[in-house]
Amino acid sequence: MAELVFFSGTMDCGKSTLALQLDHNHAARGRRGLIFSRDDRAGTDRLSSRLGLEVLAREVTDATDFWVDVTGDDAPVDYLVCDEAQFYSAGQVEQLARLVDEAEIDVFAFGITADFRTRLFPGSARLIELADRVEVLQVQSLCWCGARATHNARTLDGRMVVEGEQVVVGDVGSGAQVAYEVLCRRHHMRRMTTAVARALAPADRLSFDLPG
């Protein structure tokens, strides 16, 4: 029986890498898959991993109707890989669920659950509601303190911000003025990013090495 699976985690925990591996393994067994993504950091029509691998993908937009696109494709489809699924609409997630139930197509969706304010993205919320399984990635991304990172912070010059648009494409550790950093809940609640922690305590008094 086909499944709708949501692989979730913080930014930078290996979701896109897993998406590429999963596609590789299914394709190697002769299954036909389609890859979708939306607003990948590497640009449109892309699914990219920080490990360096990048493949062509179909870009999801507000106008995308998965049911129409997939059932109208040239050849039968066995599975879909859907990256950056947090950016999909609730209606698009419902189309994915329909493809699973009525067309017997496996859907493997990947995305972050919550935004920089700890609020669920619409696509992720609907996936949590509808998925057969929600899988939290095994590889843990870490807060600067060494604890498991569970939350995504948006930073402006290294300091956490709590106001702004929900969607701003960006990266962790990019050095850009607006960037992201993954934190444990304790430090997310206290808005204590690496830069703030470094400013508050001398490095020799910190129990975990801060990144350079």
Ligand SMILES: Nc1ncnc2c1ncn2[C@@H]1O[C@H](COP(=O)(O)OP(=O)(O)O)[C@@H](O)[C@H]1O
């Ligand atoms: N130079 C590197 N060497 C080994 N692993 C790396 C390197 N750079 C990134 N990674 C791994 O890649 C992960 C990020 O993978 P990616 O698929 O891009 O994440 P996500 O899609 O969840 O944001 C990191 O958590 C880390 O495990």
Ligand SMILES: Cc1cn([C@H]2C[C@H](O)[C@@H](COP(=O)(O)O)O2)c(=O)[nH]c1=O
């Ligand atoms: C927290 C948060 C993230 N984003 C963006 C930033 C990145 O472009 C993607 C996440 O990609 P990744 O492959 O999981 O690293 O989401 C955003 O737009 N708004 C946010 O609040």
